[in-house]
Amino acid sequence: MIALSLAEIAAVVGGQTHDIPDPSVQVTGPVVRDSREVVPGSLFAAFVGERVDGHDYAAQVVAAGAVAVLASRPVGVPAIVVEDVQTALGALARHVVRRLGATLVALTGSAGKTSTKDLIAQVLQRKAPTVFTPGSLNNEIGLPLTALSATEETRFLVLEMGARGIGHIRYLTGLTPPKIGLVLNVGTAHIGEFGGREQIAQAKGELVEALPEDGAALLNADDPLVRAMASRTKAKVVLFGESAEADVRAENVRLTDSGQPAFRLHTPSGAADVTMRLYGEHHVSNALAAAAVAHELGMSAEEIATALSEAGSLSRWRMEVTERPDGVTIVNDAYNANPESMRAALRALAAMGKGRRTWAVLGKMAELGDEALAEHDAVGRLAVRLNVSKLVAVGGIEASWLQLGAYNEGSWGEESVHVSDAQAAIDLLRSELRPGDVVLVKASRSVGLESVAQALVESGAEGEVAAR
Numbered sequence: 001m002i003a004l005s006l007a008e009i010a011a012v013v014g015g016q017t018h019d020i021p022d023p024s025v026q027v028t029g030p031v032v033r034d035s036r037e038v039v040p041g042s043l044f045a046a047f048v049g050e051r052v053d054g055h056d057y058a059a060q061v062v063a064a065g066a067v068a069v070l071a072s073r074p075v076g077v078p079a080i081v082v083e084d085v086q087t088a089l090g091a092l093a094r095h096v097v098r099r100l101g102a103t104l105v106a107l108t109g110s111a112g113k114t115s116t117k118d119l120i121a122q123v124l125q126r127k128a129p130t131v132f133t134p135g136s137l138n139n140e141i142g143l144p145l146t147a148l149s150a151t152e153e154t155r156f157l158v159l160e161m162g163a164r165g166i167g168h169i170r171y172l173t174g175l176t177p178p179k180i181g182l183v184l185n186v187g188t189a190h191i192g193e194f195g196g197r198e199q200i201a202q203a204k205g206e207l208v209e210a211l212p213e214d215g216a217a218l219l220n221a222d223d224p225l226v227r228a229m230a231s232r233t234k235a236k237v238v239l240f241g242e243s244a245e246a247d248v249r250a251e252n253v254r255l256t257d258s259g260q261p262a263f264r265l266h267t268p269s270g271a272a273d274v275t276m277r278l279y280g281e282h283h284v285s286n287a288l289a290a291a292a293v294a295h296e297l298g299m300s301a302e303e304i305a306t307a308l309s310e311a312g313s314l315s316r317w318r319m320e321v322t323e324r325p326d327g328v329t330i331v332n333d334a335y336n337a338n339p340e341s342m343r344a345a346l347r348a349l350a351a352m353g354k355g356r357r358t359w360a361v362l363g364k365m366a367e368l369g370d371e372a373l374a375e376h377d378a379v380g381r382l383a384v385r386l387n388v389s390k391l392v393a394v395g396g397i398e399a400s401w402l403q404l405g406a407y408n409e410g411s412w413g414e415e416s417v418h419v420s421d422a423q424a425a426i427d428l429l430r431s432e433l434r435p436g437d438v439v440l441v442k443a444s445r446s447v448g449l450e451s452v453a454q455a456l457v458e459s460g461a462e463g464e465v466a467a468r
Helices: 006-013 056-061 084-100 113-124 142-147 168-175 197-204 224-232 283-296 301-310 340-352 369-385 395-407 422-432 450-462
Strands: 017-018 043-045 068-069 080-083 103-108 131-132 157-161 178-183 216-220 236-241 247-257 261-267 270-275 321-322 328-330 358-362 392-393 416-419 439-444
Touching: 006 017, 006 068, 006 080, 017 178, 043 056, 056 068, 068 084, 084 142, 084 168, 103 113, 103 416, 113 131, 113 157, 113 283, 113 301, 131 450, 142 157, 142 168, 142 216, 168 197, 178 236, 178 283, 216 224, 216 283, 236 283, 247 283, 261 283, 261 301, 270 301, 270 392, 283 301, 321 450, 328 340, 328 450, 340 358, 358 369, 358 422, 369 392, 369 395, 392 395, 392 422, 395 416, 416 422, 422 450, 439 450
Parallel strands: 043 068, 068 080, 103 157, 103 178, 131 157, 178 216, 216 236, 236 247, 328 439, 358 392, 358 439, 392 416
Antiparallel strands: 017 080, 247 261, 261 270, 321 328
């Protein structure tokens, strides 16, 4: 964070200082909410959770070097006491962002936010110091914490914005007003909470409504609901996608033999070839979004193409590929799932597995509301249509819908199996995998299927699966 005295912070957040001998002492380190992340110069934000109360760690964090605690009650060590810690955190982020000389880039969408944010960050880092959302900390707490990690040297601040309802993104843009706003897509993620895709579009479009007239709205030309958001902003509109009308577009899109996308990138300033290190054709749209941001910030087509070709995955469990010594390939995409990302992952599996046996280990997709049965059935059917060798559906009723869709689509009834839990899936795969097989693992985060991928990786390291 930019250096601020405790007195300045108290004034910004409307707090009272307690047990602070010298209010002129400065916070020079990050603002953190996890006591394990405290370093000398930090400010510790004490949140009260369901199981843990951050106030209980006040003495510990100060002993570890925190300058003070942002708290909702006195804690016996230097503290700035406020009525609500979350509100105070947002106010502090708003103040710091106004002081920064950085360009704020914000992005949202139903799918691909984190992967796209990681691509944008890796491209922009080649131009100037860049701070970006770690993982998917894109809510009313994670976003201000990210903004507060910026320093005087930061030139680009890339912020992922999530929403679970109307008004959420409007609130986030109020904390960190963006100059560039990017909308990836409007899908079915969280449709059970929103009530429909039109409501999702309404929520996502709050991002472009927040842009200034001298800003830029970067919109997916291939998604009609996103493209229609052009009417909701006074900012310049830049279209990206595979559409011929897109300002930043891809031509000659293809997948390499290993399932990595390649294409010819076209921007208003030129064209260049891209071959990505990531897996799956869905990353083409993500890459074009990143290219649109980079072009808007003055990078050439050649610079952008080089950066995209060298960019990797920065966030865990998102198409994370491990090649085992016995020739089995594990694709861990278990961080989260929705119908769009599930279909994209299955197509990537099919591309990676040409000439090899393929396994799709899938669990439920959460928060689909009335669409849950139809969407799980459709994903099961798609696995069979893509000639995935075996679908292993893991878990309860939603998994049974996946398996039933595959069973009804298949010819022999042997294309799928339903198992009760992650351990059952692990046991099945350990007994059935052969060298050369490709295994995709994917489900909503609450299912915890990353344990399956991790166990299979460890099995290969221990040599538990022998050649058959």
